[in-house]
Amino acid sequence: MPTLDRTIIIAGAAGQGLVTVGELLSKILTRAGYEIFATQHYMSRIRGGHNSFRLRISDLPRYSSADNYDILFAFDQDATTLHSDMLHEGGTIILSDKLDAVHKQCVRIPFDKLSSNPRYENIVALGVLCSLLGLERALPEQLLSERFASKGEEIVQENIAVLISAYEWSLAHSDKCSQLPKMYAHPERILVNGNNSIALGAMAAGVKFCAFYPMTPGSSVAQTLINHSEEMGLVVEQVEDEIAAINMALGASYAGAASLVPTSGGGFALMTEAISLAGVMEQPVVIVLAQRPGPATGLPTRTEQGDLLFSMFGGHGEFPRIVLAPSTIEECFEMGHRAVSFAERYQTPAILLTDQFLADALQSLETYDLHSLGQVHRPDYSDTEPASYQRYALTPDGISPRRIPGIGKTTVLADSHAHNERGNITEDKALRNSMVKKMLLKESSIRKDVIPPRYYGNSNPDKLLICWGSSEGAVREAAESRIEHGENVAVLCFSQVYPLDVTQFIHYLENAKERVCIEGNAFGQFAWLLKGLTCIPIEKNISRYDGRPLTAGYIVHKMYEE
Numbered sequence: 001m002p003t004l005d006r007t008i009i010i011a012g013a014a015g016q017g018l019v020t021v022g023e024l025l026s027k028i029l030t031r032a033g034y035e036i037f038a039t040q041h042y043m044s045r046i047r048g049g050h051n052s053f054r055l056r057i058s059d060l061p062r063y064s065s066a067d068n069y070d071i072l073f074a075f076d077q078d079a080t081t082l083h084s085d086m087l088h089e090g091g092t093i094i095l096s097d098k099l100d101a102v103h104k105q106c107v108r109i110p111f112d113k114l115s116s117n118p119r120y121e122n123i124v125a126l127g128v129l130c131s132l133l134g135l136e137r138a139l140p141e142q143l144l145s146e147r148f149a150s151k152g153e154e155i156v157q158e159n160i161a162v163l164i165s166a167y168e169w170s171l172a173h174s175d176k177c178s179q180l181p182k183m184y185a186h187p188e189r190i191l192v193n194g195n196n197s198i199a200l201g202a203m204a205a206g207v208k209f210c211a212f213y214p215m216t217p218g219s220s221v222a223q224t225l226i227n228h229s230e231e232m233g234l235v236v237e238q239v240e241d242e243i244a245a246i247n248m249a250l251g252a253s254y255a256g257a258a259s260l261v262p263t264s265g266g267g268f269a270l271m272t273e274a275i276s277l278a279g280v281m282e283q284p285v286v287i288v289l290a291q292r293p294g295p296a297t298g299l300p301t302r303t304e305q306g307d308l309l310f311s312m313f314g315g316h317g318e319f320p321r322i323v324l325a326p327s328t329i330e331e332c333f334e335m336g337h338r339a340v341s342f343a344e345r346y347q348t349p350a351i352l353l354t355d356q357f358l359a360d361a362l363q364s365l366e367t368y369d370l371h372s373l374g375q376v377h378r379p380d381y382s383d384t385e386p387a388s389y390q391r392y393a394l395t396p397d398g399i400s401p402r403r404i405p406g407i408g409k410t411t412v413l414a415d416s417h418a419h420n421e422r423g424n425i426t427e428d429k430a431l432r433n434s435m436v437k438k439m440l441l442k443e444s445s446i447r448k449d450v451i452p453p454r455y456y457g458n459s460n461p462d463k464l465l466i467c468w469g470s471s472e473g474a475v476r477e478a479a480e481s482r483i484e485h486g487e488n489v490a491v492l493c494f495s496q497v498y499p500l501d502v503t504q505f506i507h508y509l510e511n512a513k514e515r516v517c518i519e520g521n522a523f524g525q526f527a528w529l530l531k532g533l534t535c536i537p538i539e540k541n542i543s544r545y546d547g548r549p550l551t552a553g554y555i556v557h558k559m560y561e562e
Helices: 018-031 077-086 118-132 138-147 153-173 194-204 219-227 242-254 265-281 308-313 329-346 356-360 429-447 469-484 506-511 525-534 552-559
Strands: 005-013 035-041 050-058 069-074 087-096 106-109 190-193 209-212 235-238 259-263 285-291 322-324 349-355 362-365 454-456 463-468 489-494 496-498 514-519 540-543
Touching: 005 018, 005 077, 018 035, 018 050, 018 118, 018 138, 018 190, 018 362, 035 356, 050 077, 069 077, 069 118, 077 087, 087 118, 106 118, 106 153, 118 138, 118 153, 138 153, 190 194, 194 219, 194 285, 194 329, 194 349, 194 356, 209 219, 209 242, 219 235, 219 259, 219 356, 235 242, 242 259, 242 265, 242 285, 259 265, 265 285, 265 308, 265 349, 285 329, 285 356, 308 322, 308 349, 308 496, 308 525, 322 329, 329 349, 329 362, 329 429, 349 356, 349 469, 356 469, 454 469, 463 469, 463 506, 463 525, 469 489, 469 514, 469 552, 489 506, 496 525, 506 525, 514 525, 540 552
Parallel strands: 005 069, 069 087, 087 106, 209 235, 209 259, 259 285, 285 349, 322 349, 463 489, 463 514, 514 540
Antiparallel strands: 005 050, 035 050, 035 362, 190 362, 322 496, 454 489
């Protein structure tokens, strides 16, 4: 268990620079050797609205938000009203001396005295927080030098001067109760969010094309690819709508480029016809489906796990697909790579399910190990015996040889209709049956490659907590808290949600006295799937669908709620 577990919430109105403070502080803490996990909460408004940045600091990795806070940095009065009741006893509120103190332990900052320019208020905030936490001033100074280097030395020095004044004021006017224990510095560690990590994993797998229409919270996958497009030799297109995005990606895939499309639920809805097209073409494509609450526009900047069944069944007709759901930011990298690998190998759509919580969350990590990644299957670039080539040849495993048009004399046909082995349209009933059986063979091959779920705990638990995707961190933390109280609790976590191999996990379900499925939706979608596959009852569902992420405290409360 961690010996350090401290949480800071920085809150205020959109445009006050609180995210800048949070991100800078996260980088400083990462370089200083702390484990951090940060989440962002923002309202769906073009301008205004209340936002917050929640930063959890520990000496061991954490994968979920805390239920309460130790420090609240309030940029406006609303922040004190909305969040002060979530402070731990003895917690501290930091705010401007122009705002009303609402807590017995407040640090009131004279922003006007520490900076004559209001645009530097976030640097004042950063300096006070770093000082209060006992961080060496050299760390934020170095980071500000890097951050503003492109704007010239004068701007750099102005920021550092404000930082120094904030440090000196804080040392003179605040106590040391919030100082962190010293850690071993790790300047080589990285700070990434879930969408960054997915994009990096996809690039490591050789993605060369991305088409997208901006839709929160999936857009930053494309933005990360844009940031690295020149050095990685990939093309990113922002198109007129999601229908164009998926069809352009299929065209690029047909031409030989591993392709990816990021979106959210509303965009995925528009893509379903083209996903069926990918199914009949047997064309690999990766769709990153970053979930948010629906139906329709719902809560567009909040989080939910409501699109599981939609991802499994979206698209008309029957064809194989793969649905992955990473549980941590580190696993986002692995699953970004794995989604491309699966799609290319099995020549079928691969859908990567994430959500706003995981997409925007920040975590400090060791640099990724590229050598641990498997090889990605590539198309057949040969041109041997072009006259006899059959794009949809019937094979023992259902996977046909995939060649690329324009290479040599080989003709590579593609069609949206039922077709024969060469790719010509057909209505022959025997050929139709053969092609359906071919798809079923491919499904069997995929099932042999299913990622097994992770199990934590005793083999015969009183309670088995079942989860998938981003809920794992909160569920495991809830289980740890109950084990500390002497309870016999285990956890079963899924990062591949379709297809599943029942033999990998049915014994875990059978050996538990009570099964509890925990997920961020109202219907209990994964519980429904498990019951349908195993005929084993799920005695209790714990759901959250208010747009907020699952936390350990929420789960424990619901476990014992009558």
